[in-house]
Amino acid sequence: MRASRRNLHALLSPLAKQRARRPTRTAPDENPDLQALWHAVAMIPAGQVSTYGEVARAAGLPGRARQAGYALRISPAHLKLPWHRVVGAGGKIVFPQSSRHFREQVRLLRAEGVAVKQGRVSPAALAHL
DNA sequence: GTTGTGACATTAT
DNA sequence: CATAATGCCACAA
Numbered sequence: 657m658r659a660s661r662r663n664l665h666a667l668l669s670p671l672a673k674q675r676a677r678r679p680t681r682t683a684p685d686e687n688p689d690l691q692a693l694w695h696a697v698a699m700i701p702a703g704q705v706s707t708y709g710e711v712a713r714a715a716g717l718p719g720r721a722r723q724a725g726y727a728l729r730i731s732p733a734h735l736k737l738p739w740h741r742v743v744g745a746g747g748k749i750v751f752p753q754s755s756r757h758f759r760e761q762v763r764l765l766r767a768e769g770v771a772v773k774q775g776r777v778s779p780a781a782l783a784h785l
Numbered sequence: 786g787t788t789g790t791g792a793c794a795t796t797a798t
Numbered sequence: 799c800a801t802a803a804t805g806c807c808a809c810a811a
Binding site: 707708709712719720721722723724725726727728729739742743744745749750751757 | 791792793794795
C-alpha cells in the first residue's frame with residue numbers, strides 16, 4: 657500500500673492534532689472571529705461608544721483589541737457598521753488629528769449627540785457591555 | 786521559514 | 799501629563 661507523505665506524517669505525529677488555536681484558512685467574510693467582531697460592533701447603541709478592547713471581549717476574544725481594529729479596517733461597506741462608535745481605551749479617538757478619519761468620526765459622533773473634546777469622548781458615552 | 790506593521794491595551798517608569 | 803516595554807495576533811513582504 658502506498659501511503660501519502662501527509663498521512664504518514666500524521667501517523668508519526670499524534671500530538672500534532674492537539675491544536676489549541678485553529679488556523680484561519682477561511683475567507684475573510686467567513687472567518688468566525690471576524691463575524692463575531694463585526695457583530696459586536698453592530699450592537700453598540702447609537703449615542704454611545706465602546707472600545708476596541710471591549711468589542712474584542714464581547715466577541716469572545718479577550719486581549720485581542722488589535723484584531724478588533726483589523727476587523728473594522730477590512731469590514732465590507734455593505735455591512736454599514738457603526739465604526740465611529742469604536743474608540744481607544746479611555747475614550748480616545750485613535751486616528752491622527754490631521755486625518756480624514758478623525759474628523760469624520762468626530763462629526764458622526766457629534767451628530768449622534770456624543771460630546772467630543774480634545775479627541776476624547778465624554779466618559780458618560782461609554783457603553784457598558 | 787522570518788520580520789515588520791498595525792483603526793490596541795495594560796503596566797511600569 | 800508622556801514614553802517605553804510587553805502582550806497580542808493576522809497579514810504582507
